[in-house]
Amino acid sequence: MVKRPEVLSIVLAGGEGKRLMPLTADRAKPAVPFGGTYRLIDFVLSNLANSNLRQIAVLTQYKSHSLDRHISKTWRFSTMLGNYVAPVPAQQRLGPRWYQGSADAIYQSLNLILDAAPDYIVVFGADNIYRMDIEQMLDAHIDSGLAATIAGIRVPRHEASAFGIIDAAADHRIKSFLEKPADPPSLPDSPDESFASMGNYVFTTKALVEALREDGDDPTSRHDMGGNIIPWFTEQGQAQVYDFKDNKVPGATEKDINYWRDVGTIDAFHEAHMDLVSVEPEFNLYNDDWPIWTDQVQAPGAKFVIRGRAEDSIVAPGCIISGGEVDRTVLSPNVRVEKWAQISESVLMDSVSIGRDAVVRRAILDKNVVVPDGVQIGVDHEHDRARGFQVSDNGIVTVGKGITVPRD
Numbered sequence: 001m002v003k004r005p006e007v008l009s010i011v012l013a014g015g016e017g018k019r020l021m022p023l024t025a026d027r028a029k030p031a032v033p034f035g036g037t038y039r040l041i042d043f044v045l046s047n048l049a050n051s052n053l054r055q056i057a058v059l060t061q062y063k064s065h066s067l068d069r070h071i072s073k074t075w076r077f078s079t080m081l082g083n084y085v086a087p088v089p090a091q092q093r094l095g096p097r098w099y100q101g102s103a104d105a106i107y108q109s110l111n112l113i114l115d116a117a118p119d120y121i122v123v124f125g126a127d128n129i130y131r132m133d134i135e136q137m138l139d140a141h142i143d144s145g146l147a148a149t150i151a152g153i154r155v156p157r158h159e160a161s162a163f164g165i166i167d168a169a170a171d172h173r174i175k176s177f178l179e180k181p182a183d184p185p186s187l188p189d190s191p192d193e194s195f196a197s198m199g200n201y202v203f204t205t206k207a208l209v210e211a212l213r214e215d216g217d218d219p220t221s222r223h224d225m226g227g228n229i230i231p232w233f234t235e236q237g238q239a240q241v242y243d244f245k246d247n248k249v250p251g252a253t254e255k256d257i258n259y260w261r262d263v264g265t266i267d268a269f270h271e272a273h274m275d276l277v278s279v280e281p282e283f284n285l286y287n288d289d290w291p292i293w294t295d296q297v298q299a300p301g302a303k304f305v306i307r308g309r310a311e312d313s314i315v316a317p318g319c320i321i322s323g324g325e326v327d328r329t330v331l332s333p334n335v336r337v338e339k340w341a342q343i344s345e346s347v348l349m350d351s352v353s354i355g356r357d358a359v360v361r362r363a364i365l366d367k368n369v370v371v372p373d374g375v376q377i378g379v380d381h382e383h384d385r386a387r388g389f390q391v392s393d394n395g396i397v398t399v400g401k402g403i404t405v406p407r408d
Contacts, residue, residue, distance in 0.1 A: 005118075005119040005120055005142065006116070006117070006118040006119045006120075007053055007055065007118050007119065007120045007121070007122060007138065008055055008057065008112070008113060008116045008118035008120075008121050008122070008205075009048050009053045009055060009056040009057070009121075009122040009123075009124070009134075010056075010057050010059060010106060010109075010112070010121060010122065010123045010124075011041070011044055011045070011048075011056060011057070011058045011059065011124055011125070011126050012059055012102050012105060012106075012123065012124070012125050012126060012225075013028065013029075013030040013041060013058050013059060013060050013061075013064075013067060013087075013126035013127075014028070014059050014060055014061030014062060014064075014090065014099055014105055015028070015029045015030070015061075015062070015126075015127065016028075016029070016061075016062045017029025017032070017062075017127070017264070019264050019265045019266070020032060020263075020264065020265065020266060020269060021390070022366065022390060022398060022399075022400035022401070023266075023269070023364070023366060023398065023400075024063070025400055025401070026063065026066070026401055027063055027065075027066040027067065028060065028061075028062055028063050028064050028066065028067045029126075029127050029264075030067055030126035030127050031063075031064075031066040031067035031070060032127075032269075033332060033349050033350065033367075034129070034263070034269075034272075034273075035273070035276055035285060035292075035314065035330060036314045036315075036316040036330050036331065036332050036333070037294055037295075037297055037316050037317075037332065037333065038292060038294045039067075039070050039294065040126065040127045040128075040129075040263065041058070041067065041070070041071070041126045041127070042074075042292055042293060042294045043128065043129055043130065043131075043292060044124050044125065044126050044128070045058075045075055045085060045293070046290075046291065046292045046293045047124075047130075047131060047132050047133075047134055048122070048124070048134060049077075049293060050133070050290055050291070051132075051133050051134040051135040051136075051138075052135060053122060053134055053135065053138075054077050054081075054083035054084075054085075055082065055083060055084060055116065055118075056075075056084065056085045056086070057086050057088050057109070057112050058071060058085065058086065058087045058088060058126070059088050059090075059099075059105045059106070059109055060087050060088065060089050060090070061089070061090045061099055061105070064087070064089060067087065068087045068089075070295065071085055071087045072087070073295055074293070074294060074295040075293075088109060088112065090105075090108065091108060091109065091111075100222075100223045101221075101222050101223035101224040101225075101227075101228075102223070102224055102225040102226075103212060103215050103216075103221075103223045103224055103225050103228055103229050104216070104223035106123065106208075106212055106225075107212040107213070107215065107216045107223070110209065110212065113205065113208075113209060114209075117205075118205055119204070119205060120138060120141065120142070120202060120203065120204060120205060121202070121203045121204075121205050121208055122134060122138065122201070122202050123200070123201040123202075123203065123225065124199075124200045124201075125198075125199040125200065127262075127263065127264065128198070128199070128260060128261065128262055128263070129259070129260070129261045129263055129272050129283060130198075130259055130260040130261065131249045131252065131256075131259070131287070131290050131292075132151075132200075132244070132247050132249065133247055133248065133249050133290075134200075136246075136247055136248070137149065137151060137200075137202055137242045137247065138202055140242050140246075141202040141204075141240075141242070144172075144240050146173075146204075146233075146238050146239065146240050147203065147204045147207035147208075147233055147236075147238040147239070148201065148202070148203050148204075148207065148208075148229075148230065148233040148238055148239040148240070149201065149202040149203075149239070149240050149241075149242050150166060150174070150197060150198075150200070150201050150226075150230055150239065150240075150241055150242065151197075151198040151199075151200040151201070151241075151242045151244055152166045152168070152195035152196060152197060152198065152241040152242065152243060152244060153195070153196050153198050153244040153245075153258070153260050154187065154190065154193045154194070154195065154196075154243070154244070154245060155193065155194055155195075155196045156192065156193060156194075157184055157186055157191075157192050157193055157194045160181070160184035160194035160196060161180055161181060161182060161184060162180060163180065163194075163196035163197065164177065164178070164179050164180065164196065164197040164199075164226050164227075165177070165178045165179075165180075165181055165184045165185065165194050165195060165196060165197070166178075166194075166195040166196070166197055166241045167185040167195075168187075168188075168195055168240070168241040169188065170188040170189070171240075172240045172241050172242070172243070173237065173239070173240050174230070174233075174234045174239040174240060174241055175234070176231075176234060177197070177226060177227075177230050177231050177234060179226075179227060195241055195243075197226055197230075198244065198260060199225070199226065201225065201230075202242075207233070207238065208229075211229050211232050211233065212229070214232070215228050215229060215232065244258055244260065245258050249287075249289075249290050250287075250289035250290050251287040251288065251289030251290050252284075252287070252290075253280070253284050253287075255280055255281070255282055255284070256281065256282060256283045256284045256287075259275075259282060259283045261275070261283075265392070266364065266390070266392045266396050266398055267392045267393060267394040267396055269347075269364070270347060270362070270364060270392075270394075270396045273330050273347045274328065274345065276314060276330060277312050277313055277314055277328050277329070277330065278312060279312065285314075297316060297317045297318065297333045299316075299317040299318030299333050299334060300317065300318060301317055302315040302316065302317060302318070302319040302320070302321070302331075303319070303320045303321070304321045305320065305321070305322050305323070306322050306323035306339060307323055308320075308321030308322050308323050308324055308325075308326075308337065309321070309324075309325050309326065310325075310326040310327075310329070310331075311326070311327050311328075312327060312328045313326050313327065313328060313329045313330065313331065314329075314330045314331065315331045316331055316332050316333040316334075316335070317333055318333040318334035318335075319331050319333065319334065319335045319336070319337075320335075320336050320337070321337045322336070322337065322338055322339060323338065323339030323340060323341075324337035324338055324339060324340065324341035324342070324343065324354065325341070325342050325343070326343045326344075327343070327344045327345070328344060328345045329343050329344065329345065329346045329347070329348065330346075330347050330348070331348050331352075332348060332349045332350045332351075332352070332367075333350050333351070334350055334351045335348045335350075335351065335352045335353075335354070336352075336353045336354065337354045338354060338355050338356045338358070338373070339356050339357075340356055340357045341354045341355065341356060341357065341358045341359070341360075342358075342359050342360070342361075343360045344360070344361050344362070345361065345362045346360050346361065346362060346363045346364065346365070346378070347363075347364045347365070348360075348365050348369075349364075349365060349366050349367045349369075350367045350368070351367060351368050352365045352367070352368070352369045352370075352371075353369070353370045353371065354371045355370075355371055355372045355373035355374070355375065356373045356374070357373055357374045358371045358372070358373060358374060358375050358376070358377075359375075359376040359377070359378075359379055360376075360377045360378060361377070361378035361379060362378045362395055362396055362397065363377050363378045363396065363397040363398070363399065364396060364397070364398045364399070365377075365398075365399045366398075366399060366400050366401040366402075366403075367401050367402065368401060368402045369399050369400075369401070369402070369403050369404075369405070370403075370404040370405065371405050372404070372405065372407055374407070375405050375406075375407060375408070377389070377397055377399065377405065378395075378397045381395060381397070383408075384397045387405070387406060
């Protein structure tokens, strides 16, 4: 038998998530709830676990308590087999400073790599929604004999200026990495598409350590994986792109195959939730062949009383819809919706309480928000702004954690 290579997976979970405020006012971005019962970090950790990559270090930094608690409660592997998910806070081993960038986060944590002595290192972000068999990408990296592999997703060329773009040859070797170019390069086999970086990487260990040390000594560097490390490998002809469309995940539907969403803004976060609730969802949470794992909610099943109704919605355990109407909405555990309330195209997080005759439209309500009887959210945006609530470019109203919405 051929010995399986040793692989260390590093999840970058230290981002501040400013564009998701107020959802990140009290928690790290990867700890933001998603889809009713999950946290954003559950998607990358599930992909790693399902891909048999189960030696995982999660690099944390800002407001990490909620994230650390979720990992410690939920992500426990068999230590007998050497598996683990370990949250690693900023250790300041190189001086009293926070991470200066994604590359610096790994550079400051080189002790993890040196102690584990893996053959390969998988570096993935913590805040995107997708399924991926990462072992297939690892195999493609090993087969290439190159030092670095970056996952790329095909996007329409006319939209590509919003992304970090990979200019690759027909053999997938990367020629250059371009940050939001005005004239994005097309693909050799598809002139109307470009490769956008997914922020997911596989490296040969020795080469990555060398690159990180050289980058760490460069005072002019931004210490960014996409902006500095990948170009370093590209200049040496040692980087390739891995085409996400080649990744085959068991149980994928025709609609959600190769689904990937960056939920870094309120509008993107809301849109990704709407992708979940249609009859044939854009992203299918019910794929038993490649499950998304999370903590089990200790609550009774959802209950519908007094003609309470939910249509095209996800309703988590512990919810009670008592005479209210819910449409195209995701309800997290223990939400209460009272008589004659109307909820549509919204995301309600844990223990939100909606009073009688209340109206909530195209809104995101964080944990423990209380909407009293007769109060409206998302109906009059000027009124929403006057109450101090954020209204996005697409008209999504966000109410922060624990707020009781004032009566008019």
